[in-house]
Amino acid sequence: MSVLSKPYFHDEAEAFRHLESVLWPEGPVCPHCGSVSGKHYDLRKTRLGLRKCSDCRKQFTVKVGTVFESAHIPLNKMLQAVYLMTSSKKGISAHQLHRVLEVQYKTAWFLAHRIREAMRDGSMSPLGGNGGTVEVDETYIGRAEGTEVGPGTYHKNAVLALIERGGSVRSFHVDGAKVSEVAPIVRANLAREAKMMTDESSIYTKLGKEFAMHQTVNHADKEYVRRTNVRQLPKGEPMVVTTNTIEGYFSIFKRGMKGVYQHCSEKHLHRYLAEFDFRYNQRIALGVDDKNRAGKALLGISGKRLKYKGPDSLPA
Numbered sequence: 001m002s003v004l005s006k007p008y009f010h011d012e013a014e015a016f017r018h019l020e021s022v023l024w025p026e027g028p029v030c031p032h033c034g035s036v037s038g039k040h041y042d043l044r045k046t047r048l049g050l051r052k053c054s055d056c057r058k059q060f061t062v063k064v065g066t067v068f069e070s071a072h073i074p075l076n077k078m079l080q081a082v083y084l085m086t087s088s089k090k091g092i093s094a095h096q097l098h099r100v101l102e103v104q105y106k107t108a109w110f111l112a113h114r115i116r117e118a119m120r121d122g123s124m125s126p127l128g129g130n131g132g133t134v135e136v137d138e139t140y141i142g143r144a145e146g147t148e149v150g151p152g153t154y155h156k157n158a159v160l161a162l163i164e165r166g167g168s169v170r171s172f173h174v175d176g177a178k179v180s181e182v183a184p185i186v187r188a189n190l191a192r193e194a195k196m197m198t199d200e201s202s203i204y205t206k207l208g209k210e211f212a213m214h215q216t217v218n219h220a221d222k223e224y225v226r227r228t229n230v231r232q233l234p235k236g237e238p239m240v241v242t243t244n245t246i247e248g249y250f251s252i253f254k255r256g257m258k259g260v261y262q263h264c265s266e267k268h269l270h271r272y273l274a275e276f277d278f279r280y281n282q283r284i285a286l287g288v289d290d291k292n293r294a295g296k297a298l299l300g301i302s303g304k305r306l307k308y309k310g311p312d313s314l315p316a
């Protein structure tokens with residue numbers, strides 16, 4: 001017996017039952033008119049998962065309105081893919097999904113993007129409320145489209161991330177590490193009462209004054225951790241100034257992108273970021289195990305339908 005021997009990973013009718021139990025804890029909900037009447041017709045003998053609304057008379061299944069809606073793969077295989085993607089720390093490539101699930105590569109690639117979409121965090125409350133400590137930093141990855149590889153970082157894709165110590169991360173694909181790109185994102189995602197930690201980069205100098213505290217480490221001088229006493233904290237409780245938490249997160253992201261996702265086109269970078277953010281935010285240290293993590297990804301599948309737009313949406 002293994003986790004993957006669960007019936008809903010192997011039997012499509014069981015897979016429908018499982019997804020229904022996650023998305024419809026109170027019984028079937030009509031996606032057309034929102035009716036939650038217990039009198040919806042059960043047409044599951046006609047077609048897998050099929051229901052008919054007792055109010056608007058339209059038919060539906062639990063897949064309607066979710067990222068799974070127009071995917072032509074048995075639902076049990078899609079649930080396997082959700083489990084595999086949410087349980088491996090660095091992710092799983094479309095090639096590996098294609099081999100494990102025995103579906104076409106193109107199908108696997110698109111399915112992975114559907115699941116990434118389900119992992120996108122819609123939460124809007126700013127990080128660092130209640131005076132939490134939030135590290136903010138940028139990194140560079142891959143090569144931006146239409147550029148040549150050269151010295152420096154101008155040809156790479158810039159990623160900005162904010163991470164609350166002991167809490168969540170949020171990452172963004174930005175058009176370069178400059179104030180005009182970084183400031184609006186930081187203002188929208190960081191609470192005013194937050195303690196902000198960055199490196200010495202000048203893009204944070206003015207911005208930092210908008211928050212309760214801004215401390216910097218000077219990486220140019222090889223300074224990575226500094227303990228300091230600040231008046232906002234009780235006497236004798238030094239503040240640890242560092243961006244090591246976020247550096248650690250970037251290193252998982254980069255190892256994953258290098259080892260697993262070799263070709264990531266620029267327009268999909270935000271989805272890969274959502275995937276890595278999701279796994280970090282639903283991590284063991286916060287009490288989320290592999291099974292719960294897969295369940296949380298399933299809860300994110302509604303209302304985010306991703307349409308297949310032809311071969312242009314495939315990676316190079």
Ligand SMILES: [Zn+2]
Pocket residue numbers: 030031032033034035053054055056057058
């Ligand atoms: Zn209805």
